[in-house]
Amino acid sequence: MKRIFVLFAAALALAGCTHHTIKVEPIEIKPIEATINVNLRIDRELDQFFDFEKPVEAAPPVAPATQDTGTNSVPEQYQR
């Protein structure tokens, strides 16, 4: 029993002597930024090229007939 305890203690002591190294890879940000920039530029270029694909926008609303346009709206034949 005593021998097992000694062996266990020795194993623990040796485990403390091991050396662990954790390597952290450097995070590269520049290529990601470059990719995003290229994507944005391509998207912009495609949008400009295919601008004819945009649906025809609704015509601006016509001014109501009762709206005062600054001119005389009474038909000519009824004017005095």
Added chain:
Amino acid sequence: MHARLTVTLIVALLAGLWLAPGAMAQDDAKEALRASMKERYPALVQLKKDGKIGETYLGYIELVELDYARDEKLNALVKAENQDRRALYEIIAKEHNTTPEKVAQRNAQRNFANAQDYEWLKHTDGVWRKKGA
């Protein structure tokens, strides 16, 4: 100092003269492609409404069903559109120092986002699905 400035200006001028024709030729090619695609666009919209063609994840159009391949006119239209697209992707890729496949992929994303609910879209799994489904 003055001499160095003169040399720099001459070099810049020569570089401009050397690069300008290439850039102008690309602009002309792009403009020709744009005119051709603009003319074809209404027909493509109608075919999309009819469910005969759709946009794919690769940035090109395809027939939604193989049965439609019997229609020669339809086949020719799809072929012409895809040829124009390939040429456009190559020009843009050259301008932005990237690959035509990358440009095609960006255009596919754009087409998928802009698609109407009635349009068929071919996804990365190869399955056609309606945008609004």
